[in-house]
Amino acid sequence: MRAITFIEKLRFEPDHPEPMPTEGECIVKVRLAGICSTDHEIVKGYMGFRGIPGHEMVGDVVKGSPEWVGKRVVAEINCVCKTCDMCQAGLSSHCRKRTVVGIAGRDGCFADLVAVPEHNLHEVPETIPDESAVFVEPIAAACQIIQQVSIDHRSNVVVVGSGRLGLLIAQVLAKTGCKLEVVGRNPKTLLFCEKKRIRSTSVESLIPRNDRDVVVECTGSPQGFDIALSLVRPRGTIVLKSTYADGTIPNPAAIVINEINVVGSRCGPFPDAINALARRDIDVSPMVARSFPIERGLEAFQASRQPENIKVLLKINPR
Numbered sequence: 001m002r003a004i005t006f007i008e009k010l011r012f013e014p015d016h017p018e019p020m021p022t023e024g025e026c027i028v029k030v031r032l033a034g035i036c037s038t039d040h041e042i043v044k045g046y047m048g049f050r051g052i053p054g055h056e057m058v059g060d061v062v063k064g065s066p067e068w069v070g071k072r073v074v075a076e077i078n079c080v081c082k083t084c085d086m087c088q089a090g091l092s093s094h095c096r097k098r099t100v101v102g103i104a105g106r107d108g109c110f111a112d113l114v115a116v117p118e119h120n121l122h123e124v125p126e127t128i129p130d131e132s133a134v135f136v137e138p139i140a141a142a143c144q145i146i147q148q149v150s151i152d153h154r155s156n157v158v159v160v161g162s163g164r165l166g167l168l169i170a171q172v173l174a175k176t177g178c179k180l181e182v183v184g185r186n187p188k189t190l191l192f193c194e195k196k197r198i199r200s201t202s203v204e205s206l207i208p209r210n211d212r213d214v215v216v217e218c219t220g221s222p223q224g225f226d227i228a229l230s231l232v233r234p235r236g237t238i239v240l241k242s243t244y245a246d247g248t249i250p251n252p253a254a255i256v257i258n259e260i261n262v263v264g265s266r267c268g269p270f271p272d273a274i275n276a277l278a279r280r281d282i283d284v285s286p287m288v289a290r291s292f293p294i295e296r297g298l299e300a301f302q303a304s305r306q307p308e309n310i311k312v313l314l315k316i317n318p319r
């Protein structure tokens, strides 16, 4: 099969061996896959990953239990043991023996075929097109914030970072009715916010007032944390969404003195993300900048690094 692999460097392989499903797994034929910031971090050495990257996709089940074969699906990325203490406690995304599709110990979806546990699959309703369904994984990560932190119409919330994830988070948070603002560098993405009637401010014109209840940091860079600290109020909450290969922790004194809650936030609920798309709460269509066939995957990675390309997709087996 065709695959993009990362072993020291990224390459396109026209004839990579097909995945062998183990007990309880299905094989999904990938239609579309999305390149996200985590994929760029993997190429820089994040998680020491070796293999086929990619964890955002929509595809068709072609092998596995008859109950699933033929269905159009998205797949949760944490593959879990169901027996460890975390799994038993209902915290399976923190399974101690987990592998993560395209991120840790398991091949991902930048390939014709990917093996995923049947348990991880969610069928995509017909009303959601492939170009939207491919965003379910990062939208779920955005939905996780409102599972972890209480946000309502009284909350003053700022999203620091107007990249791929920031724009999804802003749209999810906007639905809570909170007082919302997005801070970013890229005029194109800030304009996207304005079109969605979400207030946006460029980093340069930001006034650090320490008056926000909740600050969501999703810049993907260590400087984002400093900006978040300059905005959050005493006893407020900073939600951290960035994962970087090498980052420094700022001086914790400001966190201690102002008694800031720092909440790490990762994967989220797929059903909520699917419902948000089905209800059209979230509009992803203006976010897709370019699509490439898998053979041009390396070029797609390059394009995805350009700030003017908000989201780049790989068309692997498009319909």
Ligand SMILES: [Zn+2]
Pocket: 036, 037, 038, 039, 055, 056, 138
């Ligand atoms: Zn991702």
Ligand SMILES: [Zn+2]
Pocket: 080, 081, 082, 083, 084, 085, 086, 087, 088, 092, 094, 095, 096, 097, 098
């Ligand atoms: Zn487990």
